[in-house]
Ligand SMILES: Nc1ncnc2c1ncn2[C@@H]1O[C@H](COP(=O)(O)OP(=O)(O)OP(=O)(O)O)[C@@H](O)[C@H]1O
């Protein structure tokens with residue numbers, strides 16, 4: 001995380017690691033958290049639940065005149081796994097920086113463990129950090145890397161040894177204490193970075209795209225690993241990714257961000273099945289968004305003339321007047337290729353086929369330069385470019401957006 005934070009006073013305190021800062025500036029952040037000052041754990045009931053929650057209220061963060069994040073509010077329950085998901089530049093890292101105390105907020109407030117931390121320096125926030133680039137000290141052994149945060153707090157030597165051993169067991173690298181980072185694979189280095197971040201039992205673990213430097217197989221393995229460790233330790237985790245699959249498979253809650261603002265916060269099912277906007281629908285799973293106009297309404301079933309020239313029926317959560325501009329959002333998986341029985345039928349021509357073994361993804365031209373995507377399990381022959389095809393979907397299998405691209409509720 002390069003940025004304006006690298007010159008903050010809080011970092012200068014730790015001159016002993018200055019020599020490695022050009023290679024790995026981040027370990028300072030993961031290691032220096034000073035323990036329990038901000039979160040006494042003796043209270044009970046509601047107060048205790050609140051203590052261990054990260055809460056951001058109407059937060060704005062600016063770099064000079066550029067406001068990178070606006071009106072950002074989020075409440076992270078103790079022990080939950082929350083993911084910030086969004087395209088490059090939408091402000092995900094900026095939010096983590098603000099939680100960690102690496103960047104000042106221009107507006108709003110942040111609390112960790114029930115206490116407002118706006119003026120609490122990085123080293124008092126008790127935060128574990130894991131980054132994309134591992135950020136291990138290259139000349140220190142695995143033991144010294146993992147022990148860093150504990151030594152900083154003057155934990156007794158035998159206890160450091162015990163805790164480092166336990167953390168290495170947890171990341172499934174027991175006995176690797178004497179190795180150097182260069183003797184480990186990328187995945188193993190990232191496990192060490194994770195061990196270093198959890199060894200001092202932080203109040204919250206922040207993970208900024210920790211899997212993106214790994215190859216596909218290792219990514220999937222680490223995904224499962226991180227989830228297991230988070231569950232086993234009960235640690236509260238805020239995870240950043242722009243990979244929708246990672247977000248869907250790992251999270252209790254997903255915060256979908258776009259250009260510095262929250263588009264939607266919800267469970268993986270909520271954001272996938274009921275996207276709040278065209279942006280969310282498209283970002284999570286490349287949904288088909290078909291603009292049209294309401295032709296007539298029968299109860300809560302609207303008949304919609306699509307701009308593509310065909311007509312469909314869609315279940316609407318509220319009554320809608322004829323003439324209202326809407327968009328019908330339907331997932332590629334909800335389109336049944338070759339269906340003649342579904343409530344809606346769209347006719348078109350295959351423009352491209354991606355064969356994926358057990359399934360295929362078709363791009364289908366349904367007229368007026370409109371292409372839809374259908375993802376279908378193959379149990380017969382495969383369609384080829386130029387083939388005429390009907391696709392079906394049920395009126396209840398879609399979501400309706402209003403003129404502004406927001407879900408109609
Ligand atoms: N130090 C900085 N100075 C000025 N602008 C910055 C700085 N750091 C980030 N920004 C800008 O703030 C916005 C949000 O950046 P941020 O790093 O939070 O995005 P991100 O969502 O983490 O993106 P990515 O997925 O690429 O990591 C971007 O427009 C970025 O250019």
Ligand SMILES: [Mg+2]
Pocket residue numbers: 092093094
């Ligand atoms: Mg980032």
